[in-house]
Amino acid sequence: MPCIKHMPEVVAAYRKFRAKGLRVLSVSADDAGREARLAKVIADHHIDFPVIYDGKGSKGPLAQKNRVTGFPTAFLLDHRGRVRYTSLEGKELELRISELLAEAARSR
Numbered sequence: 001m002p003c004i005k006h007m008p009e010v011v012a013a014y015r016k017f018r019a020k021g022l023r024v025l026s027v028s029a030d031d032a033g034r035e036a037r038l039a040k041v042i043a044d045h046h047i048d049f050p051v052i053y054d055g056k057g058s059k060g061p062l063a064q065k066n067r068v069t070g071f072p073t074a075f076l077l078d079h080r081g082r083v084r085y086t087s088l089e090g091k092e093l094e095l096r097i098s099e100l101l102a103e104a105a106r107s108r
Contacts, residue, residue, distance in 0.1 A: 003072040006089065007045045010074075013093055014049055020101045021079075024049040029071060031057045079104035 014024045026047070028038050032055040042051055054060035058068060066075070076085040076093075078100050085096050 004041055004045075006072055006074075007041065007047070009089065009093065011045055011047060013097060016094070017097050017101060021104060022097060022101065026051045027054055027062050028052065029054045029057050029060055029063050029068070031055065076100065079107060 010024065010026070014022060018024075026049060028034075028051060030038060030053070034055075035053060038051070038053055041047070052062075054062055057063070058071075062068075066073075072087070074087050075083050076088060076096055078084050084100060088096055
């Protein structure tokens, strides 16, 4: 799950672009025993996209498979499921989301 400080930006981007096809899947890599904290973050930020709880930190299977070395780490995938960008923020995040959604629309 992205650092709590970035969560409002992720939620805002999701709400802005979901009608155009944006999908968000958040993975919390917090260590085991942090489920209550995660539930509070989800409620406090009104997160309405799926959140997976890994519970193994940087040793979890998703972090290991994707070679995540620091948190938060975000991946922006295209309509074919290819990772196109990592760890974008602010206007750059919105620009790249718009770009990829337009690309997906053209391929239909």
